[in-house]
Amino acid sequence: MPSFRTIGVIGGMGPAATADFLGLLVAGVAAARDTDHPRVLIDSNPHVPDRNAAALHGAASPGPALAAMAHGLVAQGAEVLAMPCNAAHGWADAITAAPFISMIDAAVAEAMAYCPQAIGVLGVGATLALDLYGRASPVPVLAGDLAVVQPAVNAIKAGDTGAAVRLALAGEAARLRDAGAEVIIAACTEVPLVLRAGDVPLPLINSTAALARATLAAARLPDRVAP
């Protein structure tokens, strides 16, 4: 008897973040056997039109591609959808094929558990340009400096997860603390591939892990009670 609804993952933005998300979904289940896990359908598609180019330069919208991926996953059996890419949530309205678990809302909910006066956000491109966190947060959001965060994210996407990249992101988190942030959200799926809790002088919310927890919670079926 499955314990979960089938999870569909709109992925590939980027591919490493999707692999990270799948690992977190697996690790997040207290499983004694394979069959305790949810079925997970993934479309890891790195050819979705660029989210940042669409938000910043008016390039082709990724919305139709995301909608098509959602429909494909639901046709295969997905009952709950998640998308481990913050920036792509600018086009989340295009995803209507099944209930959609918002990564932005999941990360903000975890941040608000610390009752912060302000939240610091390490994100890039469309996440900032469309103010995705500012629109979802009940408290002010302070954005990390793109001149620091964007090169770090580009380096991680190219496979560089070294100390220089980690230190750059940690320094930006410290600057946001000095500006008043009381929690930091790693609001780009590449960031937590490098930046860990011990690197930051504040609580650090991993948006990928927050989405994994929220997705498993939404997919879990109620326990059956013996008659």
Add this chain to the structure above:
Amino acid sequence: MPSFRTIGVIGGMGPAATADFLGLLVAGVAAARDTDHPRVLIDSNPHVPDRNAAALHGAASPGPALAAMAHGLVAQGAEVLAMPCNAAHGWADAITAAPFISMIDAAVAEAMAYCPQAIGVLGVGATLALDLYGRASPVPVLAGDLAVVQPAVNAIKAGDTGAAVRLALAGEAARLRDAGAEVIIAACTEVPLVLRAGDVPLPLINSTAALARATLAAARLPDRVAP
């Protein structure tokens, strides 16, 4: 312009092995940008009928479920199929929807690069009962003791990746060396989640990594030459 055909993954056997395989596919591409990666479609389905029960006790065949997963992936666009589960290869003949990259053949090919007189195999259940490696190998195959390997694999599936499990598997590899094996194949996708090259006194072939390399090689499209 995509550099790869779309890869379909028949997964979930077990879920952690599929997450490991996706991570290896991503890490195996020398990518500067997201768009350099292949599109990867995954059906991580932990509810496929038990491979070991089918091989050992005549329980329901997993073949029809594997065939249906393959068709679903191809319907979504998969052009090359891979299945990161050694035991399930006992039913690989059921997978006909697209070209199938055999994990067994990929691991044996990597082992044979060492020109061994015999190969040691750390596997379980159907992998051993159906002699999948013996049938694929041009040299004799020595199987690890199930009384050691099966409890280790069960522990890993339940989330135990500790030192005791690693030592048990390393001890069995050493025993196979004493019996004449010159290469060891980690022939169950759970084994390389714990056992690393330095733990074994012989070359260690990770069947999951061998499949990732073979799958990327099979999916890669020829470079276009400028006219």
